[in-house]
Amino acid sequence: MQRVNFRFFRRQACGELILLLAILVAAGCSNSSAGPETVAPPKPLAGKSLVFSCSDERLRAHFEPMVRVWSHETGATATLAAEPMKPGDATDLAILPAAQLGAWADRGDLVLLPFNVREAGNAYHFSSVVPPFRGEAYAGWGNQLFGLPVAFETQVVVYRADRFTDPAAQAEFQ
Numbered sequence: 001m002q003r004v005n006f007r008f009f010r011r012q013a014c015g016e017l018i019l020l021l022a023i024l025v026a027a028g029c030s031n032s033s034a035g036p037e038t039v040a041p042p043k044p045l046a047g048k049s050l051v052f053s054c055s056d057e058r059l060r061a062h063f064e065p066m067v068r069v070w071s072h073e074t075g076a077t078a079t080l081a082a083e084p085m086k087p088g089d090a091t092d093l094a095i096l097p098a099a100q101l102g103a104w105a106d107r108g109d110l111v112l113l114p115f116n117v118r119e120a121g122n123a124y125h126f127s128s129v130v131p132p133f134r135g136e137a138y139a140g141w142g143n144q145l146f147g148l149p150v151a152f153e154t155q156v157v158v159y160r161a162d163r164f165t166d167p168a169a170q171a172e173f174q
Helices: 006-029 057-074 098-106 161-165 167-173
Strands: 049-054 077-081 093-095
Touching: 049 057, 057 077, 057 093
Parallel strands: 049 077, 049 093
Antiparallel strands: none
16 A cells, blocks of 8 residues: 655645646736726716705715715715705705705795606605605695605504503503
């Protein structure tokens, strides 16, 4: 029975592996390319800028990654401001409390919501917004819509099963 020299085998295998890696690195670092040079297509909003105001910290944290992606994909420079929108400032787009919508709309400072946002197939999915929040009471003013509901907080009625089955609570209710 012949004895195998594992040390020699291991040294030879490591040497071959290092040689193979060196060849691959050298081939990858060469200046000759197999394919044509590719140029990224121009960004549709390159050179444009947008100021987006969102004073609510939680919503701003939610929107920040989306604003960065939108900016990268379109080429526009987007600023996400923590200060609330004020009349006459440079804000283009804002998240504001529904209670402030009327004051902004009365001054004529807002643009009407395009009707196609409400159509089926629109990326916003207006039809999936809870019905009470689709109407004037939440996002409109003067029978016209000026905003899109983004987030809302509301009260809900819940019941506690433990209280309904508790004999002391039942006796107290009697």
